[in-house]
Amino acid sequence: MEPAERVFAREFNAARHTVESGGALYVVTPTGAWCRRVFIVGTLTGRRGSGDVMQARVADPTDTFRVSADWQNPDAVETLGYIEPPAFVAVTGRASLMGSGPRAYTTVAAEAITVVDRTARDLWTQRTAGVTLDRLEALERGLSGGGDERVATTIGLYGTTEEDIREMAEAVRVALESLRPDMVAGDVAPRIGREILLAALGARGIAIDDAVTLGVRLGLSARETRRALEELIAAGECYQPTPDTVKLL
Numbered sequence: 001m002e003p004a005e006r007v008f009a010r011e012f013n014a015a016r017h018t019v020e021s022g023g024a025l026y027v028v029t030p031t032g033a034w035c036r037r038v039f040i041v042g043t044l045t046g047r048r049g050s051g052d053v054m055q056a057r058v059a060d061p062t063d064t065f066r067v068s069a070d071w072q073n074p075d076a077v078e079t080l081g082y083i084e085p086p087a088f089v090a091v092t093g094r095a096s097l098m099g100s101g102p103r104a105y106t107t108v109a110a111e112a113i114t115v116v117d118r119t120a121r122d123l124w125t126q127r128t129a130g131v132t133l134d135r136l137e138a139l140e141r142g143l144s145g146g147g148d149e150r151v152a153t154t155i156g157l158y159g160t161t162e163e164d165i166r167e168m169a170e171a172v173r174v175a176l177e178s179l180r181p182d183m184v185a186g187d188v189a190p191r192i193g194r195e196i197l198l199a200a201l202g203a204r205g206i207a208i209d210d211a212v213t214l215g216v217r218l219g220l221s222a223r224e225t226r227r228a229l230e231e232l233i234a235a236g237e238c239y240q241p242t243p244d245t246v247k248l249l
Contacts, residue, residue, distance in 0.1 A: 002024075002036050002037055003037070004037040004038050004039035004092050005033045005034070005035045005036075005037065005038050005039070005095075006033075006038070006039055006040075006124070006127060006128040006131050006132075007029055007031075007033045007035060007038060007040075007128065007132070008060055008061070008062040008063070008128055008132065008171065008172075008175055009040070009042070009058075009059070009060045009062050009063035009064055009065045010062035010063040010171055011029045011030060011031055011033070011062070011132070011168070011171070012027075012029060012033075012035070012038070012063075012065065012095070012106050013063050013064075013065075013105070013106055014029065014030050015027050015028060015029045015030070015035075015097060015106050016097070016101075016104055016157075016158075017097075017157045017158075018097050019034070019153060019157075021034070024036055026095075027095040027096065027097045027106060028153070028154055028157060030154070030158050030160070030164065030168065031132055031135040031136055031139065031154075031168055032135045032138060032139055032150060032151055032154040033132075033135060034150055035095035036094065036095060037092065037093065037094055037095065037111075038092070038093060038095050038108055039090070039091070039092050039124075040058060040060065040065055040090070040091050040093075040108065040124075041060070041088070041089070041090045041091075041116060041120055041121050041124035041125075042058040042059050042060040042064075042065065042088070042089065042121065043058065043059045043060075043085075043086050043087070043088055043089075043121070044056060044057070044058055044083055044085045044086060044087045044088075044089045045057045045058070045059050045064065045085055045086055046085050047080060047081075047083070047085060050081070051077075052070055052071040052074075052077060053068070053069070053070045053071070053077070054068070054069045054070075054077055054080050054081065055067070055068050056068070056069070056080060056110075058089060058091060058108075060121075060125070060175070061125060061174065061175040061176075061177070061178035062171055062174065062175050065091075065106075065108055066105065066106065066107045066108065067091055067093065067107070067108045067109075067110055067113075068107055068108070068109050068110065069109070069110040069113070070109070072109075073109075073110060073111050073112070075112070076093075076110040076111060076112055076113050079113050079114070080110070080113055083113070083115060087115055088115065088116045088117055088118060088120065088121050089113055089114065089115055089116060090113070090114050090116045090120065090124070091108060091110050091112070091113045092110070092111050092112045092113075093108040093109050093110040093111045093112075094108070094109040094111065095107075095108060096108075096109060118180070122178075122179050122180060125175055125176065125178060125179060126176070126179070128175075129172045129175055129176055132168070132172050133169070133172060136165050136168055136169055136172075138151050139151060139154065139155065139160055139165055140162075140165060142154075142155050142160075143155065143160065143161075143162065143165075205238075205241065205245050205246060205247030205248070206245065206246060206247075207244055207245050208229065208244055208245060208246055209244070211225065211229060211246065212225045212226060212229075229246060232246070233246065236249065237249060
């Protein structure tokens with residue numbers, strides 16, 4: 001069985017394209033997730049229906065997934081019928097894009113649904129933030145001519161820009177704000193700072209003070225922002241044409 005992708009609801013709902021590959025149809029999201037199946041964890045906020053068909057809404061820290069369950073997966077239908085909202089749930093299911101153009105919307109056809117706790121939701125949020133940043137890094141390389149065929153296809157479909165990458169990195173930061181104080185985000189915050197700064201630098205560069213201001217405004221600490229800048233310089237991805245500015249190579 002094909003692995004299930006992890007995506008935030010905001011990103012999944014922004015998907016407007018499908019691509020056939022290897023005889024399978026994938027929903028392609030703006031960060032470059034190619035979704036045939038997805039694994040989501042969030043709050044079941046509502047459900048309706050009965051018998052063989054049920055509809056539900058599952059909210060993560062960024063937006064809400066549309067979830068359905070039908071006769072093809074009777075256990076998912078029955079299980080959903082027993083869960084009273086609100087409740088934390090984990091859902092594995094098939095990704096679909098319904099309609100086309102501005103009215104298109106995504107859905108998840110549940111294959112399995114289980115009740116989980118807040119810790120499971122927070123761990124999913126952390127892990128999903130990490131893989132989303134991996135995809136954003138791949139897009140950043142793709143804008144410079146690197147990356148694989150799927151990255152190039154994603155950029156072509158969505159016309160991805162550095163500003164888009166910065167906005168998507170900001171959405172990850174917002175998602176992490178929902179974590180309990182005792183949940184440690186590891187190295188995710190510096191990676192968010194890295195993606196925001198890479199997108200902000202552009203071809204013209206930016207004053208270091210302006211870069212720190214941007215990072216702080218987006219929720220990073222000044223220390224995290226400066227650390228991200230130092231890592232970019234050490235990795236050879238940017239340089240300092242003058243002592244108080246930094247620019248992409």
